[in-house]
Amino acid sequence: xxxxxxxxxxxxxxxxxxxxxxxxxxxxxxxxxxxxxxxxxxxxxxxxxxxxxxxxxxxxxxxxxxxxxxxxxxxxxxxxxxxxxxxxxxxxxxxxxxxxxxxxxxxxxxxxxxxxxxxxxxxxxxxxxxxxxxxxxxxxxxxxxxxxxxxxxxxxxxxxxxxxxxxxxxxxxxxxxxxxxxxxxxxxxxxxxxxxxxxxxxxxxxxxxxxxxxxxxxxxxxxxxxxxxxxxxxxxxxxxxxxxxxxxxxxxxxxxxxxxxxxxxxxxxxxxxxxxxxxxxxxxxxxxxxxxxxxxxxxxxxxxxxxxxxxxxxxxx
Numbered sequence: 001x002x003x004x005x006x007x008x009x010x011x012x013x014x015x016x017x018x019x020x021x022x023x024x025x026x027x028x029x030x031x032x033x034x035x036x037x038x039x040x041x042x043x044x045x046x047x048x049x050x051x052x053x054x055x056x057x058x059x060x061x062x063x064x065x066x067x068x069x070x071x072x073x074x075x076x077x078x079x080x081x082x083x084x085x086x087x088x089x090x091x092x093x094x095x096x097x098x099x100x101x102x103x104x105x106x107x108x109x110x111x112x113x114x115x116x117x118x119x120x121x122x123x124x125x126x127x128x129x130x131x132x133x134x135x136x137x138x139x140x141x142x143x144x145x146x147x148x149x150x151x152x153x154x155x156x157x158x159x160x161x162x163x164x165x166x167x168x169x170x171x172x173x174x175x176x177x178x179x180x181x182x183x184x185x186x187x188x189x190x191x192x193x194x195x196x197x198x199x200x201x202x203x204x205x206x207x208x209x210x211x212x213x214x215x216x217x218x219x220x221x222x223x224x225x226x227x228x229x230x231x232x233x234x235x236x237x238x239x240x241x242x243x244x245x246x247x248x249x250x251x252x253x254x255x256x257x258x259x260x261x262x263x264x265x266x267x268x269x270x271x272x273x274x275x276x277x278x279x280x281x282x283x284x285x286x287x288x289x290x291x292x293x294x295x296x297x298x299x300x301x302x303x304x305x306x307x308x309x310x311x312x313x314x315x316x317x
Contacts, residue, residue, distance in 0.1 A: 004028075005026055005027055005028045006027050006028065006044035006045065006303055007027070007028040007029070007030060007039070007042050007043045007044055007045075008022050008027050008028070008029050008030070008043065008044065008045035008046065008047065008299055008303075009029075009030050009031075009035065009036065009039045009043045009045070009046045009047070010029060010030070010031045010032075010047045010048075011031075011032070011033050011035070011036050011046065011047075011048045011051075011052045012033065012047075012048050012049035012050070012051045012052055012071070013049070014047065014049070014071055014288070014291070014292040014295070015288055015289055015292040015293075017289065017292060017293055017296070018047065018071075018292035018293065018295065018296045019031065019296075021293065021296035021297060021300060022296050022299065022300060025300040025303075025304055026304070027044075027045070027299075027300065027303065027304075030043070033051065033052065036052070040058070040061040040062040040065075041061065041062070041063070041064070042064065043062060043064065043065055044064055044065065044066045044067075044303055045065070045066060045067050045068075045069070045299045045302070045303055046062075046065060046067070046068045046069070047068075047069050047071055047295045047296065047299060048068070048069075048070060048071065048077075048078075049070070049071050049072055049291075050072065050074065050077055050260075050279075052077065053077050053078075054068065054077065054078045054079060054083070055079050055082070056079050056082035059079065059082055059083060059086055059088065060086075065086075065088050066087075066088060066089065066302070066303060067088065067089040067090075067091065067299060067302045067303065068083060068088060068089070068090045068091070069090075069091045069092070069093070069295040069298050069299050070090070070091070070092040070093070070295070070312075071093055071096075071291040071292060071294075071295040072092065072093060072096070072097055072282055072291050073092055073093070073094045073097065073098070073101075073149070073150070073151070074092075074203070074204065074230075074231060075090060075092055075312050076203075076204040076205075076231060078090055080312055080313040081313065083313055083315065084313040084314055084315040085315075086315070087315045088315055089302060089308060089311055089313065089315050090311070090312050090313045091295075091298050091299075091302070091308070091309060091310045091311055091312065092310055092312050093290070093291050093294040093295050093298070093310060094149070094150050094310055095150050096287065096290035096291040096293075096294045096295075097281070097282035097284075097287035097290060097291050098149075098150040098151045098154055099154055099286075099287070100281060100282050100283070100284040100286065100287035101151045101154075101229050101281040101282060101287075102151050102154035102155045102158060103158075103284075104229050104255055104277075104280055104281045105151070105155050105199050105201075105227050105229045105281075106155065106158050106159065106162075108227045108229070108253035108254075108255065108275060108277070109138065109143075109159075109197055109199065109225075109227050109253065110138070111253055111275050112197075112225045112227065112251045112252075112253045112275060113135050113136050113137065113138055113197075113225070114135035114136075115133040115134075115135050117275050118133055119133050138159070138162050138163070138164055138197075139162060139163035139164065140163060140164070140165075141164055141165070141196040141197060142164065142165045142166075142167060142194050142195050142196050142197070143155075143159045143164045143165070143166050143167070143195065143196070143197045143198075143199060144167050144168070144169065144191040144192070144194070144195035144197070144198045144199070145159075145166060145167070145168045145169070145183060145199050145201060146168075146169050146170075146188075146191075146198060146199070146200050146201060146202055147169075147170055147200065147201035147202035147203070147230065148168050148170040148173040148177060148178060148181070148183075148185075148201075149201060149203070151201050151229070151230075152168070152170070152199075152201035153177075153180075153181040154181075155199050155201065156168060156178070156181040156182050156183040157181045157182055159182075159199075160181070160182030160183070161182075164197075166182055166183040166184070167183060167184050167185075167186050167190075167191045167194060167195065168183035168184065168185050168186070168191075169185070169186065169187070169188045169191050170185070173185065189219065192216070192219040192220045192221075193219065193220075193221060194221070195220065195221060195224060196221065196223075196224065196225065197224070197225045197226075197227065198220070198224060198225070198226045198227065199227045199228075199229075200212070200226070200227065200228045200229070200230045200234055200235070201229070201230050202230060202231075202234055203230075203231075204230070204231035204233055204234060208231075208234050209233050209234065210233065210234070210235070210236040211234055212226070212234060212235040212236060212239065212240060213236040213239045214236075214239045214242070216239075217239060217240070217242075217243045217248055217249065218248075220248070220249075222247070222248055223247070223248075223249075223250040224248070224249055224250065225249070225250050225251045225252070225253075226240070226249060226251075226252045226253070227252075227253045227254075228252070228253075228254050228255065228256055229255040229256060229281040230256060231256055232254075232256040232257035232258040232259070232260065233258045235254075235258075237258060237267075237268075240252060241267055241268075241271070244271060244273045244274065249273070250273065251273045251274070251275070252273065252274050252275070253274075253275040253277075254268060254274065254275070254276055254277070255276075255277045255278075255279055255280055255281050256279055256281070257279075260279060261278065298310065
């Protein structure tokens with residue numbers, strides 16, 4: 001009889017308490033992206049963030065794998081259907097970093113409205129440029145929140161507290177949910193025609209990939225400002241650049257990109273109307289601790305008690 005402890009792989013950086021929780025539960029832990037190939041044949045659990053890609057081919061090399069936990073919300077880097085076909089549970093930690101991402105969205109919105117990065121750059125170069133950096137106020141403006149998951153709902157509440165008029169679009173959420181976070185649920189068509197700011201929070205799937213395209217932008221108000229802390233591929237980059245160049249889009253603040261990191265010469269990096277940050281949505285001390293702790297507890301619960309939390313696929317378990 002094999003009494004060796006089950007092994008869990010942590011392939012992306014997470015705080016030390018992630019490992020400590022697993023080991024306290026009697027699980028063996030292997031850490032590091034460089035350990036993936038050598039560990040696949042022996043792992044029972046896998047914790048990762050957005051830096052690891054799990055494909056069907058990778059899953060075929062992990063015959064003993066029982067569960068995967070995404071330390072964060074998005075699971076587009078995991079082939080969840082392939083995992084389900086192999087009887088592997090996929091979980092995420094949807095609430096652990098939602099406040100951090102919502103605050104990032106609001107921070108980028110302020111930066112767009114008040115030209116904060118441009119003002120800092122002028123000052124570092126010895127200039128002043130105050131007259132050229134007149135911005136707008138958020139209070140009284142209309143914000144469209146696209147996607148009312150945990151992050152989108154927090155953005156609604158925070159924007160509502162700032163005195164913004166908040167409208168929301170989500171095909172699977174009812175009006176009472178939107179109302180509970182200070183938003184009016186309306187159609188996409190109506191929202192695009194009203195929004196001064198658009199904050200994107202949809203999941204990435206076949207229906208949302210490239211949804212911000214020429215047609216989407218043509219239906220927006222002139223001078224709309226767009227914030228994206230969700231997933232880069234929901235924006236069709238060529239369409240956004242065209243909208244920025246024409247002035248249809250007054251500005252875009254982006255934390256995520258179709259390819260990460262974007263190329264050093266990517267047009268976003270030097271565009272006068274674009275504010276870029278390097279995928280910092282969940283990069284707070286609190287969020288890092290939360291996703292590490294929660295993902296470890298969920299893996300322990302499943303491997304030691306067969307208890308499922310926050311499942312995102314439906315394997316034949």
